[in-house]
Amino acid sequence: xxxxxxxxxxxxxxxxxxxxxxxxxxxxxxxxxxxxxxxxxxxxxxxxxxxxxxxxxxxxxxxxxxxxxxxxxxxxxxxxxxxxxxxxxxxxxxxxxxxxxxxxxx
Amino acid sequence: xxxxxxxxxxxxxxxxxxxxxxxxxxxxxxxxxxxxxxxxxxxxxxxxxxxxxxxxxxxxxxxxxxxxxxxxxxxxxxxxxxxxxxxxxxxxxxxxxxxxxxxxxxxxxxxxxxxxxxxxxxxxxxxxxxxxxxxxxxxxxxxxxxxxxxxxxxxxxxxxx
Amino acid sequence: xxxxxxxxxxxxxxxxxxxxxxxxxxxxxxxxxxxxxxxxxxxxxxxxxxxxxxxxxxxxxxxxxxxxxxxxxxxxxxxxxxxxxxxxxxxxxxxxxxxxxxxxxxxxxxxxxxxxxxxxxxxxxxxxxxxxxxxxxxxxx
Numbered sequence: 001x002x003x004x005x006x007x008x009x010x011x012x013x014x015x016x017x018x019x020x021x022x023x024x025x026x027x028x029x030x031x032x033x034x035x036x037x038x039x040x041x042x043x044x045x046x047x048x049x050x051x052x053x054x055x056x057x058x059x060x061x062x063x064x065x066x067x068x069x070x071x072x073x074x075x076x077x078x079x080x081x082x083x084x085x086x087x088x089x090x091x092x093x094x095x096x097x098x099x100x101x102x103x104x105x106x
Numbered sequence: 107x108x109x110x111x112x113x114x115x116x117x118x119x120x121x122x123x124x125x126x127x128x129x130x131x132x133x134x135x136x137x138x139x140x141x142x143x144x145x146x147x148x149x150x151x152x153x154x155x156x157x158x159x160x161x162x163x164x165x166x167x168x169x170x171x172x173x174x175x176x177x178x179x180x181x182x183x184x185x186x187x188x189x190x191x192x193x194x195x196x197x198x199x200x201x202x203x204x205x206x207x208x209x210x211x212x213x214x215x216x217x218x219x220x221x222x223x224x225x226x227x228x229x230x231x232x233x234x235x236x237x238x239x240x241x242x243x244x245x246x247x248x249x250x251x252x253x254x255x256x257x258x259x260x261x262x263x264x265x266x267x
Numbered sequence: 268x269x270x271x272x273x274x275x276x277x278x279x280x281x282x283x284x285x286x287x288x289x290x291x292x293x294x295x296x297x298x299x300x301x302x303x304x305x306x307x308x309x310x311x312x313x314x315x316x317x318x319x320x321x322x323x324x325x326x327x328x329x330x331x332x333x334x335x336x337x338x339x340x341x342x343x344x345x346x347x348x349x350x351x352x353x354x355x356x357x358x359x360x361x362x363x364x365x366x367x368x369x370x371x372x373x374x375x376x377x378x379x380x381x382x383x384x385x386x387x388x389x390x391x392x393x394x395x396x397x398x399x400x401x402x403x404x405x406x407x408x
Binding site for chain 1 (some may be wrong): 314358362
């Protein structure tokens, strides 16, 4: 799975039957990679999401009729990396209190 | 699923039987975003209304070319979304029974072109105050700077015509 | 399979129900046979309790799902999916941690073996790669 950021939706009136009623979002990875994925969770522009690739993932999440193998499977709330900082914007990381609370609730 | 630009069409009379009646289009995949990292202030990389902006045409020189099966009758110069693998087979025959479709890349969606910006309304000549020293220029008189400020005699050509 | 280092963990509340209870790790790959494009991080499900800073092996695709199904054992029940899913995992994931690396030996200098290509690392070369190959100028960039 990849971490990617939603750039915006892709609108197309003419599309294959497999994309009927499906929302397609354009994503961007932190290194600049560009891909489009089908969204079933309602992610908005600027949000970080997890994208999985594969026909099995597609069959299990949105059904076997969808003409797409990249699916958004989660919307990321935060990333915890205390030791080695990731090259992600700071707004995405959680502070120590929230991290401790999450660990306690597991 | 990649976004791309249709740059051509392919004709072939001698081809595999599974490709009979299929249109084949030549599509350039859009390359990666430029090197600067994603903005940290929460703004999306796209335009103001949240749509993704297409890349500059100069960057398409080294982008990968894909031959894709076309079922939507797209034209050259249109932006499309390409589906690969089983997603492409789902474009031709949706469902899990398309294992023997002869296709590994297909045009899945034709991206709506961005709406053109509305042309500015013509200035109403009656609402503009007449300058004191202005007088109707005689036929054939050379145009002066004062004439340029007036509303043009003929309507401005609309954008795109 | 991908050799990488765990650099973080991901929290997400809005996600597919199949991911409930799964620990998601951010892995920075050192070696990847064919990334789709320039990728600095990938996300994998943790099955072995890998901590941050540890080198792990990540596998993509069906083997990852089979391993996850094996880890979850009989506790997970397959939903009424179509035929062909019997025995396979039903989790909508494609990457899982398969092993935690104890030691990596980058052996002989790549230039000495005929037909050998030097290792090409994604991102900075990890510490163990330079130490274990003293005779070579350094595997990869």
